[in-house]
Amino acid sequence: MTAWEENVLKVVPYVPGEQPKEKDIIKLNTNENPYPPSPKVDEVIRNFSVGNLRKYPDPEATDLVEALAQRYHMPKDQIFVGVGSDDVLAMSFLTFFHGKKPILFPDITYSFYDVWANEFEIPFETRALNENFEIKKEDYFCENGGIVIPNPNAPTGLACPVSELEEIVAKNPSSVVIIDEAYGDFNGESMLPLVDKYDNLLVTMTFSKSRSLAGSRIGFAFGSKKLISYLLDVKYSFNSYTMDSLTIQIGKASLEDEAYFRAKVNEVMETREWTKKELEKLGFSFPDSKTNFIFAKHESAKAEDIFEYLKSKKIYVRYFKRPRIDNYLRISIGTKEEMEALVAELKAYL
Amino acid sequence: MTAWEENVLKVVPYVPGEQPKEKDIIKLNTNENPYPPSPKVDEVIRNFSVGNLRKYPDPEATDLVEALAQRYHMPKDQIFVGVGSDDVLAMSFLTFFHGKKPILFPDITYSFYDVWANEFEIPFETRALNENFEIKKEDYFCENGGIVIPNPNAPTGLACPVSELEEIVAKNPSSVVIIDEAYGDFNGESMLPLVDKYDNLLVTMTFSKSRSLAGSRIGFAFGSKKLISYLLDVKYSFNSYTMDSLTIQIGKASLEDEAYFRAKVNEVMETREWTKKELEKLGFSFPDSKTNFIFAKHESAKAEDIFEYLKSKKIYVRYFKRPRIDNYLRISIGTKEEMEALVAELKAYL
Numbered sequence: 032m033t034a035w036e037e038n039v040l041k042v043v044p045y046v047p048g049e050q051p052k053e054k055d056i057i058k059l060n061t062n063e064n065p066y067p068p069s070p071k072v073d074e075v076i077r078n079f080s081v082g083n084l085r086k087y088p089d090p091e092a093t094d095l096v097e098a099l100a101q102r103y104h105m106p107k108d109q110i111f112v113g114v115g116s117d118d119v120l121a122m123s124f125l126t127f128f129h130g131k132k133p134i135l136f137p138d139i140t141y142s143f144y145d146v147w148a149n150e151f152e153i154p155f156e157t158r159a160l161n162e163n164f165e166i167k168k169e170d171y172f173c174e175n176g177g178i179v180i181p182n183p184n185a186p187t188g189l190a191c192p193v194s195e196l197e198e199i200v201a202k203n204p205s206s207v208v209i210i211d212e213a214y215g216d217f218n219g220e221s222m223l224p225l226v227d228k229y230d231n232l233l234v235t236m237t238f239s240k241s242r243s244l245a246g247s248r249i250g251f252a253f254g255s256k257k258l259i260s261y262l263l264d265v266k267y268s269f270n271s272y273t274m275d276s277l278t279i280q281i282g283k284a285s286l287e288d289e290a291y292f293r294a295k296v297n298e299v300m301e302t303r304e305w306t307k308k309e310l311e312k313l314g315f316s317f318p319d320s321k322t323n324f325i326f327a328k329h330e331s332a333k334a335e336d337i338f339e340y341l342k343s344k345k346i347y348v349r350y351f352k353r354p355r356i357d358n359y360l361r362i363s364i365g366t367k368e369e370m371e372a373l374v375a376e377l378k379a380y381l
Numbered sequence: 382m383t384a385w386e387e388n389v390l391k392v393v394p395y396v397p398g399e400q401p402k403e404k405d406i407i408k409l410n411t412n413e414n415p416y417p418p419s420p421k422v423d424e425v426i427r428n429f430s431v432g433n434l435r436k437y438p439d440p441e442a443t444d445l446v447e448a449l450a451q452r453y454h455m456p457k458d459q460i461f462v463g464v465g466s467d468d469v470l471a472m473s474f475l476t477f478f479h480g481k482k483p484i485l486f487p488d489i490t491y492s493f494y495d496v497w498a499n500e501f502e503i504p505f506e507t508r509a510l511n512e513n514f515e516i517k518k519e520d521y522f523c524e525n526g527g528i529v530i531p532n533p534n535a536p537t538g539l540a541c542p543v544s545e546l547e548e549i550v551a552k553n554p555s556s557v558v559i560i561d562e563a564y565g566d567f568n569g570e571s572m573l574p575l576v577d578k579y580d581n582l583l584v585t586m587t588f589s590k591s592r593s594l595a596g597s598r599i600g601f602a603f604g605s606k607k608l609i610s611y612l613l614d615v616k617y618s619f620n621s622y623t624m625d626s627l628t629i630q631i632g633k634a635s636l637e638d639e640a641y642f643r644a645k646v647n648e649v650m651e652t653r654e655w656t657k658k659e660l661e662k663l664g665f666s667f668p669d670s671k672t673n674f675i676f677a678k679h680e681s682a683k684a685e686d687i688f689e690y691l692k693s694k695k696i697y698v699r700y701f702k703r704p705r706i707d708n709y710l711r712i713s714i715g716t717k718e719e720m721e722a723l724v725a726e727l728k729a730y731l
Binding site: 034035036037038041046047050058061063064066067068072073076077079081082083084085086087088089090114117118125126127128129130149150176177204205206230231239244246247248257261263264265266267269270271272273274275276277278281 | 464
């Protein structure tokens with residue numbers, strides 16, 4: 032080790048799902064939406080004047096923030112935007128989890144949480160989901176430096192009732208509680224209406240899943256004015272211009288096409304329910320997903336073997352070699368045709 | 382203060398130059414390029430297939446990294462890309478300045494350095510430029526936790542000879558030395574050829590100035606394999622997908638039009654030299670700028686007064702109310718016509 036390496040922050044990074052470069056594959060491994068974004072997004076790109084790019088973007092991303100304000104009926108100063116909800120969450124960890132007490136999150140959850148905690152040297156403890164992969168709210172009724180819970184949870188797909196999450200927020204006035212609703216649009220309820228009741232509640236969302244814009248990197252959050260103001264200070268201390276000019280307009284255009292959004296979310300949910308039935312027939316069981324993926328295990332076949340078989344057939348799903356979940360597959364919901372192809376391959380294999 | 386606020390990281394953010402929303406202004410306040418980006422960028426946007434956006438971008442931004450590798454004759458594993466050079470620098474501060482000794486940078490310099498140091502709780506000390514705004518290399522021949530120097534420096538516009546910076550790098554094998562070449566394309570020399578000689582040298586660059594792509598947010602860095610690998614680990618621990626799909630292609634297209642790039646950089650430099658002569662005639666003096674801006678003071682008129690006057694005439698320049706430089710204006714180089722308008726207004730005022 033050379034001398035300068037002593038000053039280096041050493042971390043083990045998050046490993047995202049594979050982005051295979053081959054064509055003609057069925058990609059059900061990173062919870063992307065199978066449909067393209069709204070045609071209004073296409074229109075914005077077609078009409079974008081490239082000369083604008085010579086100038087810095089609006090650091091406040093006003094056009095996007097205003098569109099979010101209108102869509103979600105929230106004042107602008109209660110909205111934060113970032114480069115995907117990963118950026119929003121990273122900034123939030125850095126901002127709100129700066130105490131000495133450990134932050135809490137479930138043992139089975141989005142695997143970036145412990146990575147951020149390590150990166151920012153935040154002490155953390157996990158709380159075990161019960162045997163049905165449910166959150167036990169009482170686990171979070173204790174001293175802590177902050178709480179982060181995804182709802183619905185990933186990779187389980189299970190949603191926790193908003194009333195239970197509200198109890199967690201209410202019992203923790205000394206901590207910021209982040210509810211990560213990356214998959215919230217596929218669920219029936221949101222914590223959003225509660226941000227005016229609890230000034231310690233931050234709700235994060237993304238354009239990556241329900242809005243088919245994973246490639247554009249847009250995430251956002253709602254919270255009390257005070258919470259958002261702290262978050263903005265930290266963000267502006269990191270990078271003044273995180274959202275590029277074109278992306279700001281892409282996000283705005285997507286928000287302006289509510290009909291398309293609703294239609295595509297509904298299609299994904301219908302395909303999900305169809306897929307659940309087919310998987311059950313084949314001997315799979317799974318928590319009742321409220322997301323755009325299904326977290327399934329088979330009654331006899333090993334998850335890892337199924338994963339490898341599907342990959343050989345150019346169908347990519349996600350497999351996590353981790354305690355408690357190493358016999359599960361996380362299968363994103365594709366188009367009906369893609370899910371039919373998946374079911375056919377599973378039949379062939381089993 | 383409510384209880385959760387005790388766990389909040391409290392910072393005073395960087396304040397970027399104004400981005401006025403009015404039209405018909407002459408904007409010489411944020412060192413943007415007056416010319417649009419390459420027509421090849423326009424072509425890429427026109428031909429971009431919006432359906433791609435439903436998928437996550439390539440986390441390694443391979444197309445952009447390969448184009449940089451080709452343009453700069455560097456292996457891919459010695460290249461890092463980020464959301465503007467602010468993102469690259471923020472990640473670098475977080476990665477390389479994790480020791481207990483203070484990092485060093487000039488007292489008059491890019492005003493984001495101390496903001497990042499505060500955000501990441503990095504101890505720092507500044508070293509005073511001499512009365513001609515020059516860096517004294519000996520100031521950096523001492524124990525430290527890291528060094529960051531922009532070359533050319535901002536807002537002074539002065540370049541330090543590469544040979545002197547090399548001495549600083551050579552005398553500091555225990556520290557990472559970052560040379561921030563945001564304005565390097567307007568200067569004659571670069572530290573780039575030295576990254577293979579010194580494994581502790583990181584050279585950062587941006588598409589925002591010389592490539593007219595401030596609105597797209599693309600920055601990059603070159604360093605030893607080891608340095609880049611540490612930086613990537615921290616970046617992947619923050620956000621897997623920082624560069625969006627469209628921006629990756631925009632950056633690539635810009636790099637593929639070397640002729641346009643050269644032509645526009647030359648135009649800016651010619652206009653800069655013309656502007657220097659005109660400003661001298663009007664009683665201004667300034668360090669000999671090797672950037673796309675001039676840092677000027679007048680023999681009798683106060684900088685702040687000139688700033689206010691120009692603003693009233695819809696010409697925006699940058700004024701920093703800070704010790705040692707509070708009688709200077711930083712004037713970005715616009716088109717010849719814009720600089721003629723500036724000179725005419727200055728004549729009218731003086």
